[in-house]
Amino acid sequence: MNKIPLYLKIIIGLVLGIIWALLSANYGLNKFTLNWIDPFGQIFIKSLKFIAIPLVVFSIVSGICGMKNIGGLGRLGLKTLSAYLLTTIFSVSVGLCLVNMIAPGKQIEEEKRIQNRMSYELWVQSSKGNIDYADEKRFLNKPKYGHLIPKNAEIEESKAISKLDDLKDTKQHGPLQFLVDMVPDNIFKALSSNKAMLQIIFFSILFGLALLSIDKQVAQPIISFVDGANAAFLKMIDWIMQAAPFFVFALMAGVMAKMAQNISELIEIFKGLAWYSLTVVMGLALMAFVIYPLCIRFIGNKNLFYRPFFRKMAPAQFLAFSTSSSAATLPVTMHCVEERVGVSKRISSFVLPIGATVNMDGTSLYQAIAVIFLAQLHFIDLTIIQQLSIVLTATLASIGSAAVPSAGLVMLIMVLQSVGLNPMWIAIIFPVDRFLDMCRTTVNVTGDATVCAIIAESEKALGESNSE
Ligand code: ASP
Numbered sequence: 001m002n003k004i005p006l007y008l009k010i011i012i013g014l015v016l017g018i019i020w021a022l023l024s025a026n027y028g029l030n031k032f033t034l035n036w037i038d039p040f041g042q043i044f045i046k047s048l049k050f051i052a053i054p055l056v057v058f059s060i061v062s063g064i065c066g067m068k069n070i071g072g073l074g075r076l077g078l079k080t081l082s083a084y085l086l087t088t089i090f091s092v093s094v095g096l097c098l099v100n101m102i103a104p105g106k107q108i109e110e111e112k113r114i115q116n117r118m119s120y121e122l123w124v125q126s127s128k129g130n131i132d133y134a135d136e137k138r139f140l141n142k143p144k145y146g147h148l149i150p151k152n153a154e155i156e157e158s159k160a161i162s163k164l165d166d167l168k169d170t171k172q173h174g175p176l177q178f179l180v181d182m183v184p185d186n187i188f189k190a191l192s193s194n195k196a197m198l199q200i201i202f203f204s205i206l207f208g209l210a211l212l213s214i215d216k217q218v219a220q221p222i223i224s225f226v227d228g229a230n231a232a233f234l235k236m237i238d239w240i241m242q243a244a245p246f247f248v249f250a251l252m253a254g255v256m257a258k259m260a261q262n263i264s265e266l267i268e269i270f271k272g273l274a275w276y277s278l279t280v281v282m283g284l285a286l287m288a289f290v291i292y293p294l295c296i297r298f299i300g301n302k303n304l305f306y307r308p309f310f311r312k313m314a315p316a317q318f319l320a321f322s323t324s325s326s327a328a329t330l331p332v333t334m335h336c337v338e339e340r341v342g343v344s345k346r347i348s349s350f351v352l353p354i355g356a357t358v359n360m361d362g363t364s365l366y367q368a369i370a371v372i373f374l375a376q377l378h379f380i381d382l383t384i385i386q387q388l389s390i391v392l393t394a395t396l397a398s399i400g401s402a403a404v405p406s407a408g409l410v411m412l413i414m415v416l417q418s419v420g421l422n423p424m425w426i427a428i429i430f431p432v433d434r435f436l437d438m439c440r441t442t443v444n445v446t447g448d449a450t451v452c453a454i455i456a457e458s459e460k461a462l463g464e465s466n467s468e
Pocket of ligand 1: 324327363408444
C-alpha cells in the first residue's frame with residue numbers, strides 16, 4: 001500500500017467517495033452518509049483552512065527574512081502580477097472563442113429563445129422605470145428555457161436573490177478601492193478572517209521588511225520563532241497529506257450525497273445544461289492540459305514538461321477539485337510546489353498566496369462562457385465591443401472573487417450587469433454550478449502553480465524536489 005503514490009491514493013479516495021454516494025442514494029443510505037461520513041470532510045476543510053493563514057504569514061515573513069537581495073522583491077512582484085494578469089486575460093479569450101464557436105445557448109429551439117428575448121425586453125423596460133414592475137425576480141419564471149430550469153425554480157430563484165445580496169457587500173466604491181481594501185485597519189481582525197488574504201499578505205511583507213531593517217540581534221529571536229513556526233505548520237500539512245485519501249473520500253461522499261438527493265432530476269438538469277457545461281469543461285481542459293503545459297515547456301523548465309509536473313501537482317489538483325476552494329487548497333499547493341516541484345520557498349511563499357487570491361483563470365474563463373451562453377439563450381447577440389468589455393469585467397471579477405466555493409458565481413452578477421443583462425439569470429446555471437466550480441478551482445490552482453514554476457525558473461530558484 002505504501003508503494004502506491006499519494007496522488008493515486010487520492011484518486012482512489014475520490015472515486016470511491018463518488019461511488020459510495022451514488023450507492024447510498026440508491027439504497028436509502030443518504031442520511032447515514034450525511035451524518036457519519038460527511039463530517040470528516042468538513043473536518044478536513046476546516047483543518048486546511050486554519051493552517052492557511054498562519055502558513056501564509058510565517059512563510060512570507062520567513063521568506064523575506066531569508067532574502068539576500070531585497071531589491072529583487074519589487075521585480076518579483078511585478079513579474080508575478082503581470083504573469084497573473086496575462087494568463088487571466090488569455091483564459092477569458094479562450095472562453096470567448098469557444099462559446100462563440102460552440103454556441104451552447106443556441107441549442108434550444110429558436111421560438112423559445114425569441115420568447116426569452118421578449119421577456120428580457122420587458123425587464124429592460126422595467127429597469128428603466130418605464131413599466132411598473134416590483135423587481136427583477138418577477139421575470140424569472142416567464143422565459144422559456146425548455147427543461148433548463150428544474151421544477152424547484154423558486155428555490156433557484158431565492159438562491160439567486162441571496163447571491164445578489166452577497167454581491168452588495170463586495171461592490172467596489174471607486175477605482176482605487178482595491179488599494180484601500182488591501183490595507184488592514186486592524187491586523188488582528190484581518191488575521192481572523194479567511195477572506196482578508198490580501199491584507200494578511202500586505203502586513204506580512206511589511207513585517208518581514210521591518211524585521212530586516214532593525215538591529216539584527218533584536219530581530220533574531222522573532223526570525224527564529226517565525227522559522228520554527230513555519231516548519232511546524234509545514235509538518236501539519238505533511239500529516240494532513242498522509243490522511244488526504246481518506247478525507248477526500250469523505251468529502252466527495254458528502255458533496256455527492258447532497259447533490260444526489262434526487263438523481264433523476266439531477267440527470268435532467270445536466271442534460272438541459274449539457275452544451276453549456278461541456279463548453280466550460282472543454283475550455284478548462286484546454287487551459288489545464290494544453291496551455292499550461294506549453295507554457296512550462298517553452299517559458300519554464302523543460303524537465304517539468306507534462307507528466308512530471310502533473311504527477312507532482314496532482315495532490316493539490318485533486319484537493320482543489322474536491323474542496324472547490326483555492327484558499328483551502330493553498331497549504332497543499334505550497335507543499336506540492338516547494339517539496340515536490342522544487343521551487344524555493346522564497347518564491348513560492350510570495351507567488352502562491354497572491355495567486356490563490358487574485359489569479360483565477362478557470363473562474364474568468366467560466367464567467368465569459370456563462371455570460372455569452374445566457375445572452376444566446378435570450379436571443380441576444382453581443383457586439384464585439386460588449387465582448388471586449390466582458391474580457392475586462394471577467395478579468396476584474398475573477399481577481400475580486402474570493403477563493404471559496406461559488407465565489408465566481410456571485411461575481412458573475414457583476415459581469416452580467418456590465419453588459420446590461422439580467423443578473424437574476426444566474427439562477428439558470430445554478431444547478432450545475434457546484435460541479436463546474438470543482439473543475440474551475442482545479443484550473444485556478446494549476447494556473448497558480450504553473451506561474452510559480454515559471455517565475456522560479458526565471459529567478460533560478462528551481463532546485464531539486466524532495467519527493468515525487
Ligand atoms: N471556487 C473557486 C476558487 O476557490 C472560485 C470560484 O467560485 O470560481 O478558486
